Amino acid sequence: MENISLHQQLQRRVVLLAGLLVLLFFRSALAEMPQAGGPRAGAPPIRITGKVTDGTSTVGIPGVTIQVKGTTTGTVTDGTGAFTIQAEDNATLIFSSIGYQKIEIAVGGRTTINVPLVEDTKSLNEVVVVGYGTQRKSDVTGATVTIKGDELIKQPVLTATQALQGKAAGVQIISSGQPGSSPVVRIRGTGSALGGTAALFVVDGVLTDDISNINTADIVNVDVLKDASATAIYGSRGANGVVIITTKRGTVGKMTVNYTGNAGFRIPSYLVPMANSTEYANYVSAATGNIVSPGTTSTDWYKQILRNGFQQNHGISINGGTEKSTYFLSAGYYTDQGLVIDNQYKRFSIRANNDFTFNKYVKLGISASYANGDNQIANLGTAYNDAYRAAPIIQSKVNGKYGNTSVYQNVGNPILDIENNNNHATDNRLLGSAYLEIKPVDWITYRTNIGGDWVNLNTREYNYQFNNDTTTFINAGGNQRNPNSNLKFINTRTFHWTWDNLITFNKKFDKHALTVLVGTTAEKYTLTSFTAFRKDVPAAQNLWYINTGNANTSTNDGSGDQYNRNSYIGRVNYNYNDKYLFTATIRADGSSRFPAQNRWGYFPSVGAGWVISNESFMANQQIFDMLKVRASWGKVGNDRIPTDAYTVTVAPNLAYPFGGGIATPGSAITQIKDPNVKWETTEEADLGVEFTALNGKLTGEVNYYNKKSRDLLINVKVPSVSGDADGVVLTNAASIQNQGFEFTLNWRGKITNDLSYRIGGNATLNQNKVIGLNGGQPILDGGIGANQQYTTRTDNGQPVGSFYVLQVLGVFQNADEIANYKNASGQVIQPSANAGDFKYQDTNGDGKIDDNDRVFAGSYQPKAYFGLNLGLTYKSFDLSVDLYGNVGNQIYNGKRAFRQSALDNVEKSVAYKRWSAGSGIQTEPAANSGNLPPFYLLH
Known part of the structure; x- marks a missing residue:
């Protein structure tokens, strides 16, 4: 059965390829048929060859459209900028390409024509894709950015979004690196707590949440719509930004x-x-x-x-x-x-x-x-x-x-x-x-x-x-x-x-x-x-x-x-x-x-x-x-x-013990829901x-x-009607700001006719903050390990998912330090500690260390992120370097929380830098026989 399955997979792909070849043959035949409006009857056409290059260098430009003026005859340049076309000796050729000025050249009986195109420096006629249409770049009043497919294909990645990393200001790409996984695209910060935060993709007019199926080589442009003015045309789908992908289409000319x-x-x-x-x-x-x-x-x-x-x-x-x-x-x-x-x-x-x-x-x-x-x-x-x-x-x-x-x-x-x-x-x-x-x-x-x-x-x-x-x-x-x-x-x-x-x-x-x-x-x-x-x-x-x-x-x-x-x-x-x-x-x-x-x-x-x-x-x-x-x-x-966020449903097959202690199966409402979710x-x-x-x-x-996001969905604590325990209800009760x-x-510069270079950079400074929970409960999350509980708290005045942890003041060096670490009332704060244990801050001054002593210690969200793009072109050779990074964000080292016994291994830094009597070390505790204390935050 295994061989049959493999055979079926192979057969499926062979059939697809065969179908593709048949279609190619059909299209090729059409392309080779004589076209109406070609060279005038009786006039012998001549074969013209040449190369179209960038006006700043001798590098060929692929995909340039070449049209015989007044006819339907045309072609496009190949990957090196070369072309071949049939035309009368007195015809005029029109050369055009996005980003370059259109030019008309008379054949004049020549059989070789080399054409340098001049870049449209003002870019007034460059067309960019916006929601449900196109506009000249100069006419756009919203915040948009366009990345050419030729730049994306240089990156050896699964999806085009991974190749966007570091190329557009305001756009973060977060990838796990796991094969087959799609990265998260975050545009201008996190704008939701429990609702979706991913950007919308539009591929040739089709709305989708995933483009892992799209071959990057098939893409002409990726247009990112960043502000609400640009994305409002997508209404309910535009809150997290929009990424419009335009794939390549055929051009007039020979195959x-x-x-x-x-x-x-x-x-x-x-x-x-x-x-x-x-x-x-x-x-x-x-x-x-x-x-x-x-x-x-x-x-x-x-x-x-x-x-x-x-x-x-x-x-x-x-x-x-x-x-x-x-x-x-x-x-x-x-x-x-x-x-x-x-x-x-x-x-x-x-x-x-x-x-x-x-x-x-x-x-x-x-x-x-x-x-x-x-x-x-x-x-x-x-x-x-x-x-x-x-x-x-x-x-x-x-x-x-x-x-x-x-x-x-x-x-x-x-x-x-x-x-x-x-x-x-x-x-x-x-x-x-x-x-x-x-x-x-x-x-x-x-x-x-x-x-x-x-x-x-x-x-x-x-x-x-x-x-x-x-x-x-x-x-x-x-x-x-x-x-x-x-x-x-x-x-x-x-x-x-x-x-x-x-x-x-x-x-x-x-x-x-x-x-x-x-x-x-x-x-x-x-x-x-x-x-x-x-x-x-x-x-x-x-x-x-x-x-x-x-x-x-x-x-x-x-x-x-x-x-x-x-x-x-x-x-x-x-x-x-x-x-x-x-x-x-x-x-x-x-x-x-x-x-x-x-x-x-x-x-x-x-x-x-x-x-x-x-x-x-x-x-x-x-x-x-x-x-x-x-x-x-x-x-x-x-x-x-969730589609059922406002609909109360009944959970079946629940057992309830009545007076005699016998459990009787039945159904009950186990959720509290807001019928007015908006x-x-x-x-x-x-x-x-x-x-x-x-x-x-x-x-x-x-x-x-x-950017202010309002009426965000969060869980609000409400009293239970049964009296067993308090419950939560999903409702609109939070606001988040990103600014x-x-x-x-x-x-772009040119050193010689053959050698040119480009240097580009972008940077984004973003401040994310919860500006109102409106009666909602802070969201606790980031649970790590068996004993660490939560590590993040989303609360008023703080970034979403801020780390909320105990603050480390150092390591107790001896018994006297432990005995002398007291609050204002003279109460010893960590009486059960030993020399070599972490010394934690008693934030609220109550003489003990517990969750009430936690402090906000930054967020996973960077305060700034940036990209640097470098390129060098010599004739037909191109070298590109893309760098990206972020600063101001924190990373919680939660690995230590998974250490469960004295025989578990430790990191090399822990083994070498651990405290020992007389060492004076303040950053690593003594050798520990169980869970390692987390490295929270040094004073």
Whole structure:
């Protein structure tokens, strides 16, 4: 059965590739057909070749469109900037590319034409993507940033969002590094406590929360909408920012083929230095008073479970077409082994984007992508924990048998944690959209766009049976065993569709330009999940099915979700003489996630801009090519709450003992819910300055923003109606503020005609603060270890998730220090302490150390983060370096809380820098026989 399954997988991919080849053949045939409007009858065309280069160097520009003026004949440059085209000897060629000035060149009988394009230094005609449309960059009044796909593809990463890291001010990318995982995109700070905080993705008009299926090589641009003025057009989905992804489409001309690829290794770095056998033996001996032998083995458990992970990414694309039909087709293959043994992710993806122009009134387009992900998931959590605690004097694995770490301590062998748990997930995802565009007249466009995102995820978790005997372990004994094998299957299916109907009015008259957008959008999301579990499933992989296990151990479960949204949108853009800009947006959103009385939310925004460089008084200045000041204000919403947040449900199969003491099954309401739950809303003001200077060499932007999120959902403590205990209710009772500055500066220079360089940097200063809980209870979180309870507290006046800990004043050096550490009343504060223990601050002065003495000690959120981007180009060679970092954030060292016994290992710094009598050390306590005290905060 295993061979059949593998065969089916191979067969599926062969069929997909075969279908792709057939489609390529069909499109290629169309592209080669004679086109109407070509060279005039009887005139022999000539073959013209050449190269299009950047005006600042001899580097070729790929993707430049070349059109024979007055005809439908055209082509595009290849990856080196080279082109070939057929035209009459007296024809005129038009060369155009985004970011460069369009140029017309007469053929004049020449067969070789080399063309340098001049960069559009003012960027006034550069088009950027905004919500449900495009605008000239100079006309945008909101805070947006565009990153070219050519920059993203240089990064060897799974998703385009990972490649964004350090390239855009105000944008944080938080990645776990685990193969197949999607990073968190946080735009201008955390704006919610319990609601969703992730940014919205829009891929070719389809709204989604995950782009791990998108091949980065297929992307033209990524446009990030940061402020409420820019995101208000997305209403309920725009509270956390919007990332719009535009994929490549076909271009007029003969078929071109492009390949992109990279390969390399991910190498573990900054590993926790752990004590070796000698250091471990010395520490344990000091902690317990019993001499421990270091033995002959010194095992580095992290090195046993980590490796250099091989990563590769390959993609091939084909595009071309005619004035009537263009196509873009691609296929990609990505693999990432990861740093942990037995961990690997693979993704196969294909894409087809087609556009059809029937006449000047009607246009049709189709986009479709399919991705198959295959993820072998290592048991990371348990393995990392055990690798931190396991004694280095135990052998790791010899001749197929595992070292029995639990002989000395209650710790499992980290290698066994991984190798005897087979977790595997496969997902199939289809993302597609289709649009119909009708232009009855030049200034009116009707566009309908329907898209769907379908995901089928299958997860299989198999745990092998193993005992604590000599068939498994080098030394028998201990408690690391699994007496029964078990198997769990989880099948999850989601489907999300969106449908937009938009009318755009675009009219220019005299010095006035007016664009009006009106329309409706609708979407629906459904999720179903089913889980099946059984024990005693055979170890042979071809028998890993639920029906092969013990039916008496079977358990099943299921869940699901469903919600709808319906919206009405409107936007007005006004431009007077390319100097004065105005934008106004309104969106009305209805969401089924709220009760009927609060179902609709209304989200407006306004923005204004002044292009100072176009004023007459700026005509003679020689510094600024473009200088613009803009200001905006807007409101957006957030409905990412549980669908049943306001619906009281009854829990079945509960046992209740009546007077006779006999438990009777029944049902009861176990939750307290607010029937008036309403929208979370974010109000934001933004002020910005943009400029291009010194003939396009220097560009920059400065932004100030003030974003306040209100009516945030938190848990509020309420008295229990039963009198058993107090309960909590989820309700709108909190507010959070993010305010800060963003700075961006880029410089492009040329050393010689062949050698050019670029230097860019950005920085963000952000202050996050809870500005009102309105009767809600502070949110305690960050529980670590068995005895550490919580480590963070979200409360008024503090950043979200602030660390709330005891403050360390040092280490008690002797009994006199302990006896003399008293409060104002003369009460000894830590009477049970010993020399070598941490000395904690009695914050409230009550003469004892408890949770009331905790203090706020910073947050995981950085006060500033930055990126530095460097590039050097010599002819056709390019070198890029991207650096990023953050400052002002705190990291809680919670690893020590997992140390549970005197025989657990310790970090090397603890072994070397621990306190001993007469040492005077104030940073590390004495050798400890149990949980290590956490390193909270030194005075």
